[in-house]
Amino acid sequence: MIKTAAGARPSDLLPASILGLLGSRGLMTRAELATALRVSPATITQVSKDLMARGMVLELGQIASAGGRPARPLALVSSAGRIIGVKVTATHLAVIAAALDGEILKTWTLPFEPGRPEALDTAARTLVRVLGEVDGQVLGVGVAIPGVVDSLESGVADSPTIGLHNAQVGAVLRQRLGVPVLVENDVNALAVAEQVYGxxxxxxxxxxxxxxxxxxxxxxxxxxxxxxxxxxxxxxxxxxxxxxxxxxxxxxxxxxxxxxxxxxxxxxxxxxxxxxxxxxxxxxxxxxxxxxxxxxxxxxxxxxxxxxxxxxxxxxxxxxxxxxxxxxxxxxxxxxxxxxxxxxxxxxxxxxxxxxxxxxxxxxxxxEGWDEDKWALGAAALVLSSSFDRDGSTGYQGEMVRERLGIASSIGGKR
Ligand SMILES: [Zn+2]
The missing domain is CATH 3.30.420.40 (ATPase, nucleotide binding domain)
Structure with a gap:
């Protein structure tokens, strides 16, 4: 079970967590959301009403629930956002654009030569082009790198196996792309994908x-x-x-x-x-x-x-x-x-x-079966999982994702 929202900043995180859960799991009733997020059903009712008023969540027709009482499940409005995942390899970047439910909408394979001094610059330029080809608002870009990444927020990467040393991946991409960028070790990104979708x-x-x-x-x-x-x-x-x-x-x-x-x-x-x-x-x-x-x-x-x-x-x-x-x-x-x-x-x-x-x-x-898109989906899941950020590890980048979901500042009446 994903635990969230009960931590230090529930008023910020709860709406984002609801959107994140609906994005990754599909339809959920208010009772299911309350159980998953460990808050009271009344709180869910209040926050989801606000999300519906903003056109981000909609209520569907009645279904029978486990207790026999009919319930109206909530669903995400599908245009609520797109997430981009980038898997860095020694020879190329595998890139996907996905909907919030993890459906892969488009893929790209872009040449990448990590050993060259201008490698990051070239990558930024091609990713700007990719972002231009995506329909809908991009909530953020997740980048998965084989090697050690200091933090999701700053995104400094060391990867001797592919020839990246002290590479300022987060800073360079964020500045050039103008969207939140979260960088993580590639296997940790897969773990996040398992958290969200598996x-x-x-x-x-x-x-x-x-x-x-x-x-x-x-x-x-x-x-x-x-x-x-x-x-x-x-x-x-x-x-x-x-x-x-x-x-x-x-x-x-x-x-x-x-x-x-x-x-x-x-x-x-x-x-x-x-x-x-x-x-x-x-x-x-x-x-x-x-x-x-x-x-x-x-x-x-x-x-x-x-x-x-x-x-x-x-x-x-x-x-x-x-x-x-x-x-x-x-x-x-x-x-x-x-x-x-x-x-x-x-x-x-x-x-x-x-x-x-x-x-x-x-x-x-x-x-589990394997294809390369799974790495890139893991990277994309970093963006969605920043909604569940309980310990603040996604920092300002995570806050920006929540801003882009349109929910950080006013719901809950704080900040
Ligand atoms: Zn060793």
């Missing part, structure tokens, strides 16, 4: 683990993404697994990611005699290579065990450690590598269960 509807404490080029983990505790003291929490890929192993981009050796991230898998395959396995800088060709290896593994049991079984076992051990440490209710596994999960699963299942504390041995995990 498992967050049923669970409040969970891990979102990605397998693919890198190995990442978003941590959601009591309905909030846990970012750590400086924004770098969840680096499960840099848990040391073996005393001396392959190097990682941060200068360690033997990290989980250096072993079973995509480049690690390719070197392991080479060590198993697949000498034509060459790692490239190009994710698409690496994915093609992994698919070829997976086909081979499906007809060669010992190769399957030696490569994917071994990788699944390492992942299972590391993840069991994370579950023992954080005690989540569920684990979600996704990312481009989840396509081969049938091959990872046997090794994973045995090691994961074996290394869990007895009291959590039955924890479920869900493996």
């Amino acid at each position: 498992v967050g509807r049923e669970y409040s404490t969970y891990l979102v683990v990605t397998i693919g080029r890198g190995i990442g983990c978003g941590i959601v505790i009591d309905g909030q993404v846990y970012r750590g003291a400086t924004g770098g929490a969840g680096e499960i890929g840099h848990i040391p697994m073996v005393a001396d192993g392959p190097p990682c981009p941060y200068g360690h050796s033997g990290c989980l990611e250096s072993l079973i991230g995509m480049p690690g898998l390719l070197s392991k395959a080479a060590a198993l005699g697949q000498n034509n396995t060459v790692e490239s800088r190009d994710l698409d060709s690496d994915i093609a290579t992994i698919r070829r290896l997976a086909n081979l593994a499906r007809s060669n049991k010992s190769f399957a065990e030696g490569l994917f079984g071994w990788a699944g076992q390492l992942l299972g051990g590391a993840l069991a450690g994370a579950v023992n440490l954080l005690n989540p209710e569920v684990v979600v596994i996704l990312g481009e590598g989840s396509e081969q999960w049938d091959l990872w699963e046997p090794g994973f299942e045995v090691e994961f269960r074996a290394k869990l504390l007895a009291s959590r041995r039955s924890i479920p995990y869900l493996v």
Whole structure:
């Protein structure tokens, strides 16, 4: 359950939270909203009346509710806003425009060369063009970056894997685009997408683990993404697994990611005699290579065990450690590598269960299908989730999103 609005600034946040919930979940009755937001039904009635008067929410015909009493559900007026999501990669920007219910309306793939000094400037210019192609008011832009981001509000990013160092992503884009910009680590953005559109509807404490080029983990505790003291929490890929192993981009050796991230898998395959396995800088060709290896593994049991079984076992051990440490209710596994999960699963299942504390041995995990738009939808969800901002982590940018929803200043009679 998403918890919000009961914190420090309920008069600001409650209308935004109602809009955010209706946007992400569709129709809801006032009673359902009151339960989800942990406020009284009378408060919901009062605030929703104001939102209806502003033309942002409408009341639909009666439906039978659980208690048998008919109720009139509320819905968002669909023109209330558009959200933009940008996933940054080593070679391009994957961009989507979405409606508030998460429906993807349009996608763009824009060239991006993060190593060049003018990279951010070029990105800003192409994104200005994208914004011009979007119908309806843009509430904000969410940006998901593989690496450490200091805060959603300031958006300074460090990403050695794609060659971005101390990049002022938030400041540059905000100034050039003229809309709120929220920047986050890409795996944390996926965790936010799960919060708004996925498992967050049923669970409040969970891990979102990605397998693919890198190995990442978003941590959601009591309905909030846990970012750590400086924004770098969840680096499960840099848990040391073996005393001396392959190097990682941060200068360690033997990290989980250096072993079973995509480049690690390719070197392991080479060590198993697949000498034509060459790692490239190009994710698409690496994915093609992994698919070829997976086909081979499906007809060669010992190769399957030696490569994917071994990788699944390492992942299972590391993840069991994370579950023992954080005690989540569920684990979600996704990312481009989840396509081969049938091959990872046997090794994973045995090691994961074996290394869990007895009291959590039955924890479920869900493996989700994958496409690149999911990263970008995660970025877009950052904008919507700023409506639920309980601890102020989205700062002034989050306030601006709420301003654009037309609700920050006058409802509730404060500020
Ligand atoms: Zn490392």
